[in-house]
Amino acid sequence: xxxxxxxxxxxxxxxxxxxxxxxxxxxxxxxxxxxxxxxxxxxxxxxxxxxxxxxxxxxxxxxxxxxxxxxxxxxxxxxxxxxxxxxxxxxxxxxxxxxxxxxxxxxxxxxxxxxxxxxxxxxxxxxxxxxxxxxxxxxxxxxxxxxxxxxxxxxxxxxxxxxxxxxxxxxxxxxxxxxxxxxxxxxxxxxxxxxxxxxxxxxxxxxxxxxxxxxxxxxxxxxxxxxxxxxxxxxxxxxxxxxxxxxxxxxxxxxxxxxxxxxxxxxxxxxxxxxxxxxxxxxxxxxxxxxxxxxxxxxxxxxxxxxxxxxxxxxxxxxxxxxxxxxxxxx
Amino acid sequence: xxxxxxxxxxxxxxxxxxxxxxxxxxxxxxxxxxxxxxxxxxxxxxxxxxxxxxxxxxxxxxxxxxxxxxxxxxxxxxxxxxxxxxxxxxxxxxxxxxxxxxxxxxxxxxxxxxxxxxxxxxxxxxxxxxxxxxxxxxxxxxxxxxxxxxxxxxxxxxxxxxxxxxxxxxxxxxxxxxxxxxxxxxxxxxxxxxxxxxxxxxxxxxxxxxxxxxxxxxxxxxxxxxxxxxxxxxxxxxxxxxxxxxxxxxxxxxxxxxxxxxxxxxxxxxxxxxxxxxxxxxxxxxxxxxxxxxxxxxxxxxxxxxxxxxxxxxxxxxx
Numbered sequence: 001x002x003x004x005x006x007x008x009x010x011x012x013x014x015x016x017x018x019x020x021x022x023x024x025x026x027x028x029x030x031x032x033x034x035x036x037x038x039x040x041x042x043x044x045x046x047x048x049x050x051x052x053x054x055x056x057x058x059x060x061x062x063x064x065x066x067x068x069x070x071x072x073x074x075x076x077x078x079x080x081x082x083x084x085x086x087x088x089x090x091x092x093x094x095x096x097x098x099x100x101x102x103x104x105x106x107x108x109x110x111x112x113x114x115x116x117x118x119x120x121x122x123x124x125x126x127x128x129x130x131x132x133x134x135x136x137x138x139x140x141x142x143x144x145x146x147x148x149x150x151x152x153x154x155x156x157x158x159x160x161x162x163x164x165x166x167x168x169x170x171x172x173x174x175x176x177x178x179x180x181x182x183x184x185x186x187x188x189x190x191x192x193x194x195x196x197x198x199x200x201x202x203x204x205x206x207x208x209x210x211x212x213x214x215x216x217x218x219x220x221x222x223x224x225x226x227x228x229x230x231x232x233x234x235x236x237x238x239x240x241x242x243x244x245x246x247x248x249x250x251x252x253x254x255x256x257x258x259x260x261x262x263x264x265x266x267x268x269x270x271x272x273x274x275x276x277x278x279x280x281x282x283x284x285x286x287x288x289x290x291x292x293x294x295x296x297x298x299x300x301x302x303x304x305x306x307x308x309x310x311x312x313x314x315x316x317x318x319x320x321x322x323x324x325x326x327x328x329x330x331x
Numbered sequence: 332x333x334x335x336x337x338x339x340x341x342x343x344x345x346x347x348x349x350x351x352x353x354x355x356x357x358x359x360x361x362x363x364x365x366x367x368x369x370x371x372x373x374x375x376x377x378x379x380x381x382x383x384x385x386x387x388x389x390x391x392x393x394x395x396x397x398x399x400x401x402x403x404x405x406x407x408x409x410x411x412x413x414x415x416x417x418x419x420x421x422x423x424x425x426x427x428x429x430x431x432x433x434x435x436x437x438x439x440x441x442x443x444x445x446x447x448x449x450x451x452x453x454x455x456x457x458x459x460x461x462x463x464x465x466x467x468x469x470x471x472x473x474x475x476x477x478x479x480x481x482x483x484x485x486x487x488x489x490x491x492x493x494x495x496x497x498x499x500x501x502x503x504x505x506x507x508x509x510x511x512x513x514x515x516x517x518x519x520x521x522x523x524x525x526x527x528x529x530x531x532x533x534x535x536x537x538x539x540x541x542x543x544x545x546x547x548x549x550x551x552x553x554x555x556x557x558x559x560x561x562x563x564x565x566x567x568x569x570x571x572x573x574x575x576x577x578x579x580x581x582x583x584x585x586x587x588x589x590x591x592x593x594x595x596x597x598x599x600x601x602x603x604x605x606x607x608x609x610x611x612x613x614x615x616x617x618x619x620x621x622x623x624x625x626x627x628x629x630x631x632x633x634x635x636x637x638x639x640x641x642x643x644x645x646x647x648x649x650x
Binding site: 015018019023026027152153155156157158160161164165167168172264267268270271274275285286289290292294297298300301304305307308309312 | 487488491492493495496497499500501503504578582585586589590591592602605606608609612613616619620623626627628630631634635
């Protein structure tokens, strides 16, 4: 188990390193010269050279990449003398457009994204797993058809479209909710709830649809297995069979999906945050793309990759507890 | 199944006995199919409609009298900030779906041209990711060993990527160039592993089946086995995966265009039309409802068709 854990973490670290290299190469090779962007319109060749020197852009690629990696662990300083800019320990780069370190920008916005992800996750797990179970147990009835129709809608409706409809109906027409703006919980809990309600609903709808379909298919698959026929032959009641025998094998795949989806959302719900104007990591990414603020785009990409890779590791470890077959295989 | 030599086939239908009821008339067949699964038929009909709309878009310009980039100053009210004149976003005999606020471009013709862009990108991306996914999946599953190791690790790596954010970062870093082509390339790079994973697994099981062993024993080389024995058996899976990939690509393309890194204005794409409508949603809801509804119905139709095909091939419900 310890060996497995170590192997798993090591490979996760390798993937993260590869992803950061990959990202760095793409931004290094493809994007327009950041020095020119920072310099702006009133620019002289001398000034560009100076900025290149400050950013370390005159160094060869490997030196730049090494500086970036080292900056993450020990921090780094751009330039020297009076104009020096320091970027403390987990340094993901420095945005010269806004004059702030990328880490700091992400830190201030992460709570918003986490709130969006957490609330949506609670809703979609309840709705998705519930609807999936219901339609599997009542297979072929109108319950089943209704739930699956709902799921089809959730899969096919783009979330920004749902967001616009909700906003139009609830805010403009019926005026039940105020325009969303990320109000901190401590300031006004009611406003806080109102401002996050629509993003939660929009995100949860899309994910719940996928989960409902997955759970339904899994439960139906499991109900056809031999060990459940044995349980039925023993004379167990339908409800007991479902609770004792069918639920566990059919819900373990949900754990995998949930881990990945939730981790992905922590790195920012780009579209939802943008539509509702919530200042989370996703909106930070979208705004930085619009301004071509590369250090920030790269920082957010790496953060998202980090969450997904770590989520993957956590899922794998959870699996060894949930599924005895995996536990034996990893020994 | 591998093709059974036809001279060994047993003739099952006895001659002289006609099937009961005679051949069904075409109309009767459509009615009975519609009765057994109306959603599938309606989906197919809607997709045919959208494809026709996309193909006929240049011809429709002559019919409706407006091109996708023509401004109509008379259809908008410049005193009210440029919102369309008349009810429902300016729906009239002249503009069937109304006009865009501020510039008065005809929404119907832009939907038609947008269908062209969206379908072209989605179908090209599907073809490319299927070629990559099936090719590499069969290679990994059939060859095994180090080839499988390398391909599988690349797949793991690509699937661990936060693909949406990365696609956006990539597209924003890439020089403008030919957007639709870039979109197709980026979409296929991040989607082929999902196809390859399924194909690889199925190829591994197929490789151990008796008919492949028989082909090996009869001296067939690898290429012949792959093309004559393995690929025909993967046909059903490929059709299902492709049908379900198209709506995914349509949605992702629309999402990327919505975020401003996809198809660039003034070229219309459904997602980008919705993005421009965001600023107007409160005063002119029709502007986002029309492209949104088209996007929704197209994705829905493809998904229903894909689900149906999978049920036909697998005999089980979808996840």
